[in-house]
Amino acid sequence: MPKYDSWKEMPIAGVIDKPATAREYNTGTWRIMRPIVNKDACINCMQCWLYCPDMAIEGKVKEDGKTEMIGFDYNYCKGCGTCAKVCPVNAIEMKPETEFLK
Amino acid sequence: MPTKLAITGAAAVAHAMRQINPDVVAAYPITPQTPIVEYFAQFVADGAVDTVMVPVESEHSAMSAVVGSAAAGARTMTATAANGLALMFEIVYIAASMRLPIVMPIVNRALSGPINIHGDHSDAYAVRDAGWIQLFAENSQEAYDMTIIATKLAEREEVLTPAMINLDGFITSHGVEGVEILDDEAVKNFVGLWEPKYPLLDIDNPITHGPLDLFDYYFEHHRQQQEGLKNAYKALPEVFAEYEKISGRKYDFLDLYRMDDAEYVMVVLNSAASTAKYVVDELREKGIKAGLVKPWVFTPFPKKEILSALDGRKAVVVLDRAMSFGKEAPLYSLIKSALYEAKEKPMIGSYVYGLGGRDVTPSMLHIPFEEAIKGELDPNDERYLGLKE
Ligand code: SF4
Ligand code: SF4
Numbered sequence: 001m002p003k004y005d006s007w008k009e010m011p012i013a014g015v016i017d018k019p020a021t022a023r024e025y026n027t028g029t030w031r032i033m034r035p036i037v038n039k040d041a042c043i044n045c046m047q048c049w050l051y052c053p054d055m056a057i058e059g060k061v062k063e064d065g066k067t068e069m070i071g072f073d074y075n076y077c078k079g080c081g082t083c084a085k086v087c088p089v090n091a092i093e094m095k096p097e098t099e100f101l102k
Numbered sequence: 103m104p105t106k107l108a109i110t111g112a113a114a115v116a117h118a119m120r121q122i123n124p125d126v127v128a129a130y131p132i133t134p135q136t137p138i139v140e141y142f143a144q145f146v147a148d149g150a151v152d153t154v155m156v157p158v159e160s161e162h163s164a165m166s167a168v169v170g171s172a173a174a175g176a177r178t179m180t181a182t183a184a185n186g187l188a189l190m191f192e193i194v195y196i197a198a199s200m201r202l203p204i205v206m207p208i209v210n211r212a213l214s215g216p217i218n219i220h221g222d223h224s225d226a227y228a229v230r231d232a233g234w235i236q237l238f239a240e241n242s243q244e245a246y247d248m249t250i251i252a253t254k255l256a257e258r259e260e261v262l263t264p265a266m267i268n269l270d271g272f273i274t275s276h277g278v279e280g281v282e283i284l285d286d287e288a289v290k291n292f293v294g295l296w297e298p299k300y301p302l303l304d305i306d307n308p309i310t311h312g313p314l315d316l317f318d319y320y321f322e323h324h325r326q327q328q329e330g331l332k333n334a335y336k337a338l339p340e341v342f343a344e345y346e347k348i349s350g351r352k353y354d355f356l357d358l359y360r361m362d363d364a365e366y367v368m369v370v371l372n373s374a375a376s377t378a379k380y381v382v383d384e385l386r387e388k389g390i391k392a393g394l395v396k397p398w399v400f401t402p403f404p405k406k407e408i409l410s411a412l413d414g415r416k417a418v419v420v421l422d423r424a425m426s427f428g429k430e431a432p433l434y435s436l437i438k439s440a441l442y443e444a445k446e447k448p449m450i451g452s453y454v455y456g457l458g459g460r461d462v463t464p465s466m467l468h469i470p471f472e473e474a475i476k477g478e479l480d481p482n483d484e485r486y487l488g489l490k491e
Binding site for chain 2: 004006007010011012013014015016017019
């Protein structure tokens, strides 16, 4: 469901009146551990992208046809740690969110 | 021209349903509601309605089917009683939270056990917090009228809340009375066309019903339900007035009987009010200023109207046809709370009567009045009428 600030403006009964609004749902608020990638170690194999249960790993296909891991979309990353576990070169470290609190 | 028929309350409700002509009825027969479904199935079989009738294997399925049908956009009804309602329970809450204006006559019956199929209000009270509008009918005529009124009210855009019409098991559902049936055309015009707000079958505007809400918006959606019932409270006088125009019958939040100068007031729901009115008349003949308040509307609870009807009276006795184990009886506790703001608080007393269809006699209903007149009421003492002490 899209973001609403007041019960007065949201559709009744939780009806989702626009399709594909799951993209607007921020699951990043659930995260207590934050994945951080060390791009020097990363071999751009995209295992993390493949295994991420959400759509939190950003990647692209370069002009030469090779893949590149760019980073994380923290709007969606729940901090599950799957990416860190599957990374064959241990390029991802999970750090407590508290470290990023200002 | 309205027609007067000698029919049971169940038949009266079935006639109202026939005239409303819902798109879908999914129901399971359960005593003492069975004749409603039977009469209505006959109307379907005879082609008197366009309704798709879905006979289901249980009430849980009945309520699930009507939720699906109402979400699809169909005008939908069902009916049940006691344990059938209990089996529906899970989906009863969901119907209200999905804001589907389903209309459901409840033929009030004891929620066992031990096993009992006769009338009391334990079923209606059990779902009092489910978010449905709850109307109560003293007799067959009121059950017929309330079914039509409920349809109009539930479907109003600012309300969109399902509604139950409560009528007493066997007493009203199976007793034959004279009932005035309006013209089919009059009812059709009164309820009008149902235009659903979010029909699932509108493929040009795809929507999702019943998504995960969690801590994000669940609270807000419940606040909206509260608003729906507040709006129902505001809309009721208007709907009652419109209904009076086509029927000549005047309804309100409360049926006030001989209340103008009443000093000793009984509050009771449904069919026992007929006996209570008789008792009030007997007392009046003896010069005692007795009166009766019978709520037609239980949810949204007409607190303000109760307060203004009871403030300043000498004594108020509240009769409940069910217990709330370990707590005060349901209607009594609501009346007591409404009286918190009274300027001149009356003496109050709680009486439980008629459980499981136990007979309610005039001499029984004299007792609370007598105790009130003698000044013997105790607000914290639950008393029992007709109990084998
Ligand atoms: S921590 Fe979990 S959710 Fe976040 S990027 Fe890694 S796999 Fe995806
Ligand atoms: S799994 Fe590890 S190495 Fe492979 S793309 Fe992801 S971070 Fe880079």
